[in-house]
Amino acid sequence: MNGSEVKTTQKKYSLQSWSAQKGTDPIPVQKADGIYFWDFDGNRYTDMSSQLVNLNLGFANPVINQAIKEQVDQYCFLSPSYASEPRAELAEKIISLMPDNMGKVFFTNAGADANENAVKIARMFSGKFKVFSRYRSYHGSSFGAGNLTGEPRRYALEPGAPGFIKFFDPYLYREVIEFASEEKATEYYLAKLREQIQYEGPNNIAAIVMETITGSNGIIIPPQGYLPGVRALCNEFGILMICDEVMTGWGRTGKMFAFENFDVKPDIVTFAKGVTCGYVPLGGVAVSKEIAEYFDENVLSCGLTYSGHPLACAAGLATVNYYQDANILENVNQVGHALGEILESFKTKHACVGDVRYIGLFSAIELVKDKTTREPLVPYGKDPEGIMKKILGMLKAKNFMTYSHENVVIIAPALIITNEQLNEEMCKMDEVLSQVDALI
Incomplete structure (x- = not known):
């Protein structure tokens, strides 16, 4: 043509x-x-x-291209129930780049289903059903990720699924209050989040999900102390902290993951996009050692035909290595x-x-x-x-x-x-x- x-x-x-x-x-x-x-x-x-x-x-990128070609010559697909070298090596590599509290990876096809499975995992592990996310957020357009999303692209999915609660971003440029400092802004937003947690019932809240840095909705960077403050609230009330690193992960912010800029350790991290740079679709959910150990004895009720796709994982391994080598x-x-x-x-x-x-x-x-x-x-x-x-x-x-x-x-x-x-x-x-x- x-x-x-x-x-x-x-x-x-x-x-x-x-x-x-x-x-x-x-x-x-x-x-x-x-x-x-x-x-x-x-x-x-x-x-x-x-x-x-x-x-x-x-x-x-010739390195990623070559890795894909070599995997094609070996095999392109295996059921997730089998073991493949690229899946094993990529999972090990990803955990090695995460904080020391992280344990295992569940591979998905992209960012939306990474976020959906993160919510499922949080609900299964905690036994609670409510999930907090922010109004100026985008977590994907599938039904679960779309309900997690806060911005107008969620409207087509409404009325939505129960249990998805929205809260406000610390969006200082659009705030009507003139704060004396970023720290004062952080105090205000954390106090409002604490209040909302109490109104919704901490015993009902499985997780707080945030794009570490709000992406398409404005590159809204959290003020000084905000993310550590959210981490402290999660610790206090027994809530899981989920960082959506789909857009910010893999070097975008100058760190391998954006949460490294703010000195926090999430319980769950979702990723996609830059893990393969789109050469082959791939996403994933990294979970803490505590969560991983829970599923040693409890069924992980998550599954995808293409979870851990060998071709995608081969591309991912080459990509992640390239970030470091280059x-x-x-x-x-x-x-x-x-x-x-x-x-x-x-x-x-x-x-x-x-x-x-x-x-x-x-x-x-x-x-x-x-x-x-x-x-x-x-x-x-x-x-x-x-x-x-x-x-x-x-x-x-x-x-x-x-x-x-x-x-x-x-x-x-x-x-x-x-x-x-x-x-x-x-x-x-x-x-x-x-x-x-x-x-x-």
């Missing part, structure tokens, strides 16, 4: 996610390498969101520092930039109509005039590819990006923000 045939055929026979089908206009991609991909007309685009913040090592974290911290400086300059320069938030190569630009009032460029859950779509179109015209959510533009390039590549692309963002300044 040529590019036009690819697009026409796909639109005719394939449903596009999160879209009214008539409005879709997918770019037919012919080839890809590193942080770039090309259409059938030879136009080069730069991937500045790591696709869906999962392609951490970019396209066409010193990826060093590049994330070095280039991430430069990204932070650029974003701070945008905040000073552009009238439309209300706030910027960043850690490692995980960042967001929050767009506003007015810096003083902090009125968002588009209202929550709505974009009646298609303003954010227009902004993405301006970036696309410069071959800068990313995505937005609410009034936030995500900047999360592959972890292999260089300073030179970053500067080239962020100049394009600077130009587009000047156009947005004129619009408002």
Whole structure:
């Protein structure tokens, strides 16, 4: 097929996610390498969101490709009841990178079913049924993960399953209270969470589930002391702490896992995306030694046909080893520092930039109509005039590819990006923000 045939055929026979089908206009991609991909007309685009913040090592990594090829020649699939070398080695590797309280891994297909199985495990282990998660969160779109999700993508699943309770993020930029410090903000949010725990009944609450750093809903970084405070509440009331590291894991924040930035040890960690960079779908649930030991005598009522898929685990092992062998974290911290400086300059320069938030190569630009009032460029859950779509179109015209959510533009390039590549692309963002300044 040529590019036009690819697009026409796909639109005719394939449903596009999160879209009214008539409005879709997918770019037919012919080839890809590193942080770039090309259409059938030879136009080069730069991937500045790591696709869906999962392609951490970019396209066409030869080490991952080779591992997949070698596993294909051995075998591609085994039932989860059999033992395979890549599954065994990857599970061991993952636990070695986790805190010393972690014990075993249950492999899934992606992030949504990782979160669903984490909830099941927490309920089975604790004997309790309520699960807390935050309003500005996205944990997946399947039924269980969609009920765990707090943002508008949960609406299609409502009325939902019982036992899913929402609480507020420590979102300081949007808070009406002016706190004297991050620590004071932490005190406030922890007090409100404690109050809600008491209202819901601690004896009913199995787990508190959080994206360690809120991802697509704005890259909301917890204030000083917040995550240790949540850990303390969980300890006090016998609640499991589950960190969703689907987007933040595997080097994105400058640490292998984001919770390492905050000196906490979760009871359960979910992961996906960067464990294979999407080369083959894979996710997982890492559980503490205490939870793992519980299932020595009690049935783990979790199962997936493709759990521990050998091809996926081979890709995962090669990926995780590459993070270490290629010193990826060093590049994330070095280039991430430069990204932070650029974003701070945008905040000073552009009238439309209300706030910027960043850690490692995980960042967001929050767009506003007015810096003083902090009125968002588009209202929550709505974009009646298609303003954010227009902004993405301006970036696309410069071959800068990313995505937005609410009034936030995500900047999360592959972890292999260089300073030179970053500067080239962020100049394009600077130009587009000047156009947005004129619009408002």
